[in-house]
Amino acid sequence: MKRNTLSLRLFLGVTLAALVAGLTLQPKPSLTAPAPSPDRLQITGAGATFPYPIYSKWFDAFHKAHPEIEFNYQSIGSGGGIQQLKSGTVDFGASDMPLPDKLLETFPFRIIQVPTVLGAVMPTYNIPGVTAELKFTPEALAGIYLGKITKWNDPEITKPNPGVRFPDNDIVVVHRSEGSGTTFVWTDYLSKVSEEWKNNVGSNTSVNWPVGLGGKGNEGVSGTVKNTPYSIGYVELIYAVQNHMTYGEVKNSSGRFIKASLATVAAAAAAAADEIQKDVRVSITNSPGRDAYPICSFTYLLIPEKISDAGKRKAITDFLHWMLTSGQGMVEALDYGRLPKAVVTINTEHISKIS
Amino acid sequence: MGSPSATASDIRLGRGSRGGAAGRVRAWKLRLASGDAIAHLITLIFAASIFLVTVLLVFELYRSCALPRHKFGWNFFVTTVWDPVFENFGALPFIYGTVVTSALALLLAVPLGVGAAIFLAELAPPRISDALTFVIELLAAVPSVIFGVLGIFVLVPIMREHVEPFLKSTLGFLPLFQGQIFGVGFLTAGVVLALMIVPFILSVSREVLLAVPVDQREAALALGATRWESTWKVVVPYARAGIFGSIFLALARALGETMAVTMVIGNEPKISASLFSPGYSIAAIIANEFTEATSDLYVQALIELGLVLFILTFIINGLARLLILATTGRGTEHP
Amino acid sequence: MRHSRIWRKTVNNVMLGLTGVCAVATVSVLFFILGYLVYNGGRYLSWAFLTRLPVPVGETGGGMANAIVGSGKILLIAAALGLPVGFLGGVYLAEFGGRTFPFLVRYTADLLNGVPSIVMGIFAYAVVVKPMRSFSALAGGFALGVMLVPIVLRSTEEFLRAVPTSLREGALALGAKKWRSIATVVIPAAYKGIATGILLSLARVAGETAPLIFTSFGNPYWSRGFNEPTSSLPVMIYTYALSAYDDWHRQAWAAGLVLLAFVLVANVGAKLILSRGMSSARG
Numbered sequence: 001m002k003r004n005t006l007s008l009r010l011f012l013g014v015t016l017a018a019l020v021a022g023l024t025l026q027p028k029p030s031l032t033a034p035a036p037s038p039d040r041l042q043i044t045g046a047g048a049t050f051p052y053p054i055y056s057k058w059f060d061a062f063h064k065a066h067p068e069i070e071f072n073y074q075s076i077g078s079g080g081g082i083q084q085l086k087s088g089t090v091d092f093g094a095s096d097m098p099l100p101d102k103l104l105e106t107f108p109f110r111i112i113q114v115p116t117v118l119g120a121v122m123p124t125y126n127i128p129g130v131t132a133e134l135k136f137t138p139e140a141l142a143g144i145y146l147g148k149i150t151k152w153n154d155p156e157i158t159k160p161n162p163g164v165r166f167p168d169n170d171i172v173v174v175h176r177s178e179g180s181g182t183t184f185v186w187t188d189y190l191s192k193v194s195e196e197w198k199n200n201v202g203s204n205t206s207v208n209w210p211v212g213l214g215g216k217g218n219e220g221v222s223g224t225v226k227n228t229p230y231s232i233g234y235v236e237l238i239y240a241v242q243n244h245m246t247y248g249e250v251k252n253s254s255g256r257f258i259k260a261s262l263a264t265v266a267a268a269a270a271a272a273a274d275e276i277q278k279d280v281r282v283s284i285t286n287s288p289g290r291d292a293y294p295i296c297s298f299t300y301l302l303i304p305e306k307i308s309d310a311g312k313r314k315a316i317t318d319f320l321h322w323m324l325t326s327g328q329g330m331v332e333a334l335d336y337g338r339l340p341k342a343v344v345t346i347n348t349e350h351i352s353k354i355s
Numbered sequence: 356m357g358s359p360s361a362t363a364s365d366i367r368l369g370r371g372s373r374g375g376a377a378g379r380v381r382a383w384k385l386r387l388a389s390g391d392a393i394a395h396l397i398t399l400i401f402a403a404s405i406f407l408v409t410v411l412l413v414f415e416l417y418r419s420c421a422l423p424r425h426k427f428g429w430n431f432f433v434t435t436v437w438d439p440v441f442e443n444f445g446a447l448p449f450i451y452g453t454v455v456t457s458a459l460a461l462l463l464a465v466p467l468g469v470g471a472a473i474f475l476a477e478l479a480p481p482r483i484s485d486a487l488t489f490v491i492e493l494l495a496a497v498p499s500v501i502f503g504v505l506g507i508f509v510l511v512p513i514m515r516e517h518v519e520p521f522l523k524s525t526l527g528f529l530p531l532f533q534g535q536i537f538g539v540g541f542l543t544a545g546v547v548l549a550l551m552i553v554p555f556i557l558s559v560s561r562e563v564l565l566a567v568p569v570d571q572r573e574a575a576l577a578l579g580a581t582r583w584e585s586t587w588k589v590v591v592p593y594a595r596a597g598i599f600g601s602i603f604l605a606l607a608r609a610l611g612e613t614m615a616v617t618m619v620i621g622n623e624p625k626i627s628a629s630l631f632s633p634g635y636s637i638a639a640i641i642a643n644e645f646t647e648a649t650s651d652l653y654v655q656a657l658i659e660l661g662l663v664l665f666i667l668t669f670i671i672n673g674l675a676r677l678l679i680l681a682t683t684g685r686g687t688e689h690p
Numbered sequence: 691m692r693h694s695r696i697w698r699k700t701v702n703n704v705m706l707g708l709t710g711v712c713a714v715a716t717v718s719v720l721f722f723i724l725g726y727l728v729y730n731g732g733r734y735l736s737w738a739f740l741t742r743l744p745v746p747v748g749e750t751g752g753g754m755a756n757a758i759v760g761s762g763k764i765l766l767i768a769a770a771l772g773l774p775v776g777f778l779g780g781v782y783l784a785e786f787g788g789r790t791f792p793f794l795v796r797y798t799a800d801l802l803n804g805v806p807s808i809v810m811g812i813f814a815y816a817v818v819v820k821p822m823r824s825f826s827a828l829a830g831g832f833a834l835g836v837m838l839v840p841i842v843l844r845s846t847e848e849f850l851r852a853v854p855t856s857l858r859e860g861a862l863a864l865g866a867k868k869w870r871s872i873a874t875v876v877i878p879a880a881y882k883g884i885a886t887g888i889l890l891s892l893a894r895v896a897g898e899t900a901p902l903i904f905t906s907f908g909n910p911y912w913s914r915g916f917n918e919p920t921s922s923l924p925v926m927i928y929t930y931a932l933s934a935y936d937d938w939h940r941q942a943w944a945a946g947l948v949l950l951a952f953v954l955v956a957n958v959g960a961k962l963i964l965s966r967g968m969s970s971a972r973g
Contacts, residue, residue, distance in 0.1 A: 044919055056746040070911045072919055079647030088823040170535050177622035179647035205649065208438035213537060213633050214622030216643065219933040228537060394869035398782035401775050402795045405839055409798040412813050419816060470712035478706060487717055489961060494720045496957045498897025500924045501946050504931040505723060553716055581702035611806025613900040638808045646904050661809040668804040676800060
């Protein structure tokens with residue numbers, strides 16, 4: 001009996017000690033980020049996965065410059081960002097989909113929408129044996145996602161790609177499984193180029209997909225495409241680049257096949273310059289312009305107009321101004337498009353409304 | 356110091372005192388002066404809180420899905436559409452996915468679990484049996500997210516490249532094994548779930564098999580039965596109720612399993628006869644869409660799904676308890 | 691219909707052999723999981739990994755110190771909420787109580803046990819996160835605490851019941867009050883079993899992911915106190931494993947190894963404690 005209780009006590013004692021140690025021992029500053037100072041302020045945000053790479057870089061850089069401010073951003077999807085902001089459980093949201101008036105009306109408070117970067121959504125595919133950059137027409141993309149075009153050797157796909165040998169395999173369609181602004185951009189484009197899509201499926205952060213597999217986040221879709229032969233999915237530019245995936249060119253409204261790049265995305269934004277002045281929520285998919293890439297959009301930070309906590313208000317406005325100046329210098333290294341000058345000006349105007 | 360405590364009525368557990376209502380109140384007030392009643396009260400309050408929290412849970416769930424209940428009513432259970440854009444929600448694909456993956460899991464786990472239990476209870480020497488059971492019960496402790504992660508990285512490629520094509524080529528005449536192969540889907544989810552619930556079936560089955568009196572076995576053997584015959588035809592039927600009970604318990608666990616299934620089921624709200632097809636379960640769609648549902652109806656439809664799942668597990672748990680109670684006379688001791 | 695002896699013997703050997711295969715197959719799954727995690731995660735496990743904070747997406751060299759501490763915090767809250775309720779409830783069921791009320795309590799405890807973890811997450815979201823208007827370790831601890839209760843309740847009750855009545859009556863015969871006899875004689879006698887029940891329940895909820903996703907959320911930094919979003923091991927494993935970055939995959943394996951190690955050590959420890967001095971009755 002004695003031995004048993006001794007070993008029991010020893011075991012419990014060690015476990016308890018480990019638990020206590022884990023909770024109370026704070027790491028030394030040299031091992032981790034600078035130790036939190038007494039004035040430490042943490043601001044929580046949630047939303048889009050698309051800009052997560054640049055946001056986490058921004059927040060990290062801003063934190064290094066202002067050690068007492070921590071931005072905790074969780075990329076759960078644009079739909080999540082909107083919902084949690086509305087519930088008041090986060091301080092700011094992020095969404096690839098600008099909020100239409102109808103949705104804004106459901107919010108118990110006013111928000112400003114701040115475009116932060118430009119991004120492109122591209123079709124990415126995994127066809128064993130095909131390494132070329134494929135050209136896709138709007139009809140091909142709509143047909144594939146509607147489930148009307150089921151095989152890779154369909155004429156709609158093969159016609160713009162002479163010289164490429166397409167297999168007779170079925171196309172595995174991949175889309176986002178959760179609410180996402182990337183889906184919004186993709187379906188917004190499909191709605192513009194296909195009446196059938198517009199009437200039957202529509203555009204939103206989450207839709208009733210006619211066909212396909214669901215992947216969670218840009219990460220999930222790109223991962224699924226990478227691991228599934230004969231598949232096609234849609235992802236943001238940076239995810240395809242970081243994963244060394246093949247992505248295709250898309251025919252724009254001027255009839256030219258354009259590959260997504262910082263230049264073609266900027267062209268799309270430039271072509272819509274006038275509209276942007278009127279409302280930053282303008283959709284720039286299928287934008288006119290010779291060199292415009294047809295599937296791109298801004299991504300937005302959603303900030304409440306009234307922030308009662310003075311510390312948070314200052315931190316957020318400081319960050320936003322920093323983002324529009326120094327921050328913009330970091331975006332192209334990560335394959336995001338810079339904001340056009342006009343947008344920066346409008347943003348600064350809107351940010352001044354925060355009180 | 357209050358009333359004498361070592362009376363017969365005090366020692367008997369859980370008996371109120373004799374006498375009419377007034378007598379009871381007086382006796383209660385008297386006992387309150389002693390520490391016993393306080394202890395009784397305190398522990399009762401804590402026990403009651405369990406009951407209250409569960410009631411609160413069900414109430415909260417029910418209340419929070421008022422919108423879709425009113426809008427769809429019973430149609431919710433037969434609609435196959437899940438459309439957040441046009442706000443039309445139906446539970447059928449998810450109920451289907453939950454049921455199919457759980458049924459598959461049972462189909463795979465029961466023979467495996469009962470078979471292993473038979474081996475461990477009847478054949479293996481006691482020490483090896485204890486050691487192996489020890490190890491297998493550790494499997495039950497592995498967190499579900501780890502199963503899910505291993506599912507994606509190890510099982511899905513194996514299913515996609517070897518198992519499913521093999522099944523398609525040999526059993527492809529069945530609608531179950533037709534259709535496009537993705538790697539993720541009902542079959543893979545079923546396999547992962549099976550691995551997760553096998554320890555429960557095995558553990559309980561082994562216990563009830565061990566509890567079968569030796570005479571039963573010896574009688575069968577004395578009559579000339581082989582070891583297997585005595586096990587399969589005498590011992591197992593004797594322990595049948597307990598084994599079924601363990602199956603129900605495992606089923607309840609499989610129904611609610613979230614993470615592992617979410618990662619390998621393919622996340623498609625579609626009903627399909629093919630086991631290779633991607634699908635969706637109730638727990639998986641809640642996990643994927645809850646924080647992201649943009650409209651109130653959307654959120655509440657998800658909560659209603661949660662309520663459906665809760666009721667399903669409620670019924671199955673009840674049946675399981677009854678069965679196990681019938682055999683062993685008491686509950687089982689499993690996490 | 692008479693089967694020949696040889697046929698019956700063959701069937702006997704084949705079937706018994708198959709059961710052995712089943713047992714081996716089941717056992718090997720655990721070893722496979724353990725081996726895979728050790729192989730893929732062990733290489734990445736380092737002191738730096740255990741003490742650093744995560745770094746921005748795409749950069750290498752991050753760690754998961756905050757996830758370990760966060761899990762610890764959440765477990766602490768869960769224990770503080772769930773253990774007293776489960777333990778004292780178990781005492782009630784074993785030592786006091788009549789017919790109907792205890793039956794109700796047991797049945798609802800079974801119900802709670804059967805609640806899918808994701809539904810528990812919704813419950814905690816509605817009851818803690820929304821009113822507080824913030825994700826927090828508290829919410830996560832609440833969800834896990836409620837999950838703890840049925841497990842602790844059942845094991846406490848069982849081990850208390852297993853204490854022989856002679857012990858109880860002996861204490862009472864010596865003049866102790868009932869509550870005293872419970873506190874000083876019965877509970878200590880069942881101490882080992884109750885402690886293992888607690889340990890097992892903690893290990894069980896430590897690995898739960900679904901209830902934490904919309905309660906404690908996540909945090910790339912340290913969280914202060916219990917009212918802030920908190921990183922946790924299971925959620926981190928989930929997020930990193932599903933990401934597109936190889937570096938994050940490696941970290942997920944390492945984190946998985948840490949989590950699994952903790953869970954296994956707790957389980958093994960609990961069983962060892964329990965098995966000493968308790969022999970299994972063989973029929």
